[in-house]
Amino acid sequence: MVKHLMSEGEGLRMRNNLMATKSLNSNLHKASKAKNDEFYTQLVDVEKELKHYKDQFRGKVVYCNCDDPFESNFFKYFAVNFNALGLKRLVATSYKPSPIANTQLGLFGNNKVLNTSRGRPKVTANRLIINEVSDMNGDGAFDLHDMAEQLKANKHNDWAPLEGEGDFRSEESVELLKQADIIVTNPPFSLFREYVAQLMEYDKKFLIIGNLNAITYKEVFKLIQGNKLWLGYNNGAKVYQVPDSYEQDNIFVGTDGKKYAQMGNTGWYTNLDISKRHEALTFYKKYDPEEYYKYDNYNAIEVSKVSDIPMDYNRVMGVPVTFLDKYNPDQFEILGITDRDPNHKYRVKMYTKEDSLKYNDLNRRAAIRINDELKPVYARLLIKLKK
Numbered sequence: 160m161v162k163h164l165m166s167e168g169e170g171l172r173m174r175n176n177l178m179a180t181k182s183l184n185s186n187l188h189k190a191s192k193a194k195n196d197e198f199y200t201q202l203v204d205v206e207k208e209l210k211h212y213k214d215q216f217r218g219k220v221v222y223c224n225c226d227d228p229f230e231s232n233f234f235k236y237f238a239v240n241f242n243a244l245g246l247k248r249l250v251a252t253s254y255k256p257s258p259i260a261n262t263q264l265g266l267f268g269n270n271k272v273l274n275t276s277r278g279r280p281k282v283t284a285n286r287l288i289i290n291e292v293s294d295m296n297g298d299g300a301f302d303l304h305d306m307a308e309q310l311k312a313n314k315h316n317d318w319a320p321l322e323g324e325g326d327f328r329s330e331e332s333v334e335l336l337k338q339a340d341i342i343v344t345n346p347p348f349s350l351f352r353e354y355v356a357q358l359m360e361y362d363k364k365f366l367i368i369g370n371l372n373a374i375t376y377k378e379v380f381k382l383i384q385g386n387k388l389w390l391g392y393n394n395g396a397k398v399y400q401v402p403d404s405y406e407q408d409n410i411f412v413g414t415d416g417k418k419y420a421q422m423g424n425t426g427w428y429t430n431l432d433i434s435k436r437h438e439a440l441t442f443y444k445k446y447d448p449e450e451y452y453k454y455d456n457y458n459a460i461e462v463s464k465v466s467d468i469p470m471d472y473n474r475v476m477g478v479p480v481t482f483l484d485k486y487n488p489d490q491f492e493i494l495g496i497t498d499r500d501p502n503h504k505y506r507v508k509m510y511t512k513e514d515s516l517k518y519n520d521l522n523r524r525a526a527i528r529i530n531d532e533l534k535p536v537y538a539r540l541l542i543k544l545k546k
Contacts, residue, residue, distance in 0.1 A: 199400040200345045200368060202232040208393050208427055209236060212366065215341070215431050217245035222339035224327045225346045227253030228287035228318075233343055241292040249289040250335055254325040284325025286335070291315040327354060336361055341431070343367070352378050355428070359387070366391065366429040373428075374480050375498050375538050383483065384493045389436060390483050391427025398422075439490050442470040452527040456508040457497060459541055461527055473546070475505055477525055477539030494541040497525040505541055 223233045228251035237249045323329045327336075327346065336342070336357070342365040346354040351369050356378065358365050371394060373379045382388040401410065401420045409420050446469035452461040459475035462468050465482050477497060486493070495503055501522070510518035510526075515533050524535040 199230065200232055201398060201400065202235060204393065204397055205232050205236045208366070208391055209343075211392050211433060212429075212431055213244060215364075218247050219340040220248040220250065220338060221246055221341050221343055222335055223249075223251040223344045224332055224336060224342060225254065225344040226251045228285060229253075231344075233345070234287070237343070238289060238292070241289060247290075247340075250287070250339065252286045252321060252325050252332055252335065253284050254327075283320040284323065286317075286319055286321050286325075286331075288317045327357065333357075333361075336363065340364060341366070352376055355379060355382070355388070364431055366427060366431055368425060369428050371424045371426045371480070374483065375496060380496055380498075384495070386488050388428055388430055389433075389486065391429050391433065392435065394426030394484055396421060396423045397425050435485075436487060437489065438485075439487055440465075440468070440485055442466075442468050444469050446472040452529075454497075454525045455528045455533060456506060456510070456521070457503075457525045457541070458505045458507050459525070459539075461525070461536060461539070463536075473544055475541055475543050477536070477541055480538060480540055482540055482542065490545060491542045492545055494543055496541065497536075497539045499523050 221237055223231060223237070226233050228234045230253075231251060234249070234251040237244070237246065241249060321329075321331050323331055326332065340363075342358060342363050345368040348370050351373050354367070355369075358367075359382070374383065379388065398419050398421050401418050403418055405418060405420065407420065409422070410418055411421075413419050444467055451469070453459075454461060454477060457475075457477065459477045460472070462476045462478045465478055465485060468476065468478065475494060480496075495505060497503075499522075500506070501509055510521045510533070512518055515521055517535075521533055521535050524537065525539055526533045526535050528534075
């Protein structure tokens with residue numbers, strides 16, 4: 160039985176795209192394994208995502224707890240837009256000085272390497288609290304030059320070194336977290352589970368960047384399934400600034416002389432309500448048993464593309480995790496994920512070596528039978544249309 164037949168050109172494009180994606184994702188894996196977690200989000204990516212949440216920041220205390228205020232583009236965005244967003248307070252803390260100190264965000268001038276101003280400590284973490292911003296130089300606009308002046312002149316704003324290292328788990332950082340309404344940052348990918356667990360423990364609203372592979376983490380998926388966490392708008396490959404010491408295949412030097420890394424499969428995680436979660440998906444295909452494979456080891460059918468979800472199928476379907484980018488909880492129910500769980504409600508079979516020499520691989524995922532040969536598929540979300 161031939162299903163989803165494609166042309167030679169389409170197949171070549173798919174293979175090339177798959178190879179590119181695997182390369183980008185391998186960069187993430189290598190970085191995580193080496194604990195190289197210092198990826199600095201570009202301002203264009205911050206602006207592109209944050210524009211969808213502007214009304215939700217009014218009157219709120221925003222805390223960037225993995226962001227050196229002298230460098231972070233998250234801090235830069237919120238500082239420059241403090242009044243436009245109607246923020247009550249902006250707080251930023253860093254985990255010791257960054258290896259790119261004073262190079263990403265020229266707080267006291269341009270974006271070149273700068274001399275330390277106001278005795279900025281070189282070996283400690285920093286805390287910056289902004290309660291008020293105003294146009295200090297009379298040019299009719301507020302910018303980072305105004306911020307630098309206000310740090311010197313405005314008693315309502317406060318900058319100081321932290322006593323500890325600025326780890327988000329430290330007592331100092333947790334106390335600041337308790338006082339905040341919304342957390343916005345790019346936390347260390349290798350500590351993502353622990354970071355999200357802390358946000359949940361203190362019942363905080365958040366918008367953070369993470370590896371999209373975290374969707375399959377048991378702790379994270381449970382939150383997704385319970386509608387306590389979902390994806391933001393701009394998910395996929397991104398370019399991040401990295402310290403000069405980083406040496407990986409994906410590193411390149413930009414026209415500004417700084418090092419950058421292209422990382423695949425990163426995205427925004429949030430629990431802030433967004434309009435796209437309430438947009439119903441429209442489908443055009445109808446279920447045809449000749450076109451959709453049934454899993455050999457799960458009581459569900461395989462739907463390899465989100466656009467191919469059959470409009471009239473009311474039983475369990477397996478779809479790519481990219482489905483979460485379009486997930487509407489009023490339209491679909493997430494029942495689980497085909498990822499290593501031998502006791503899953505919808506699993507109907509566990510393989511042994513009598514079934515296949517690759518039985519361990521088959522048991523990690525859903526499998527389909529093609530020409531009497533078992534083939535595993537990528538991790539799939541198990542979903543069902545709501546009636």
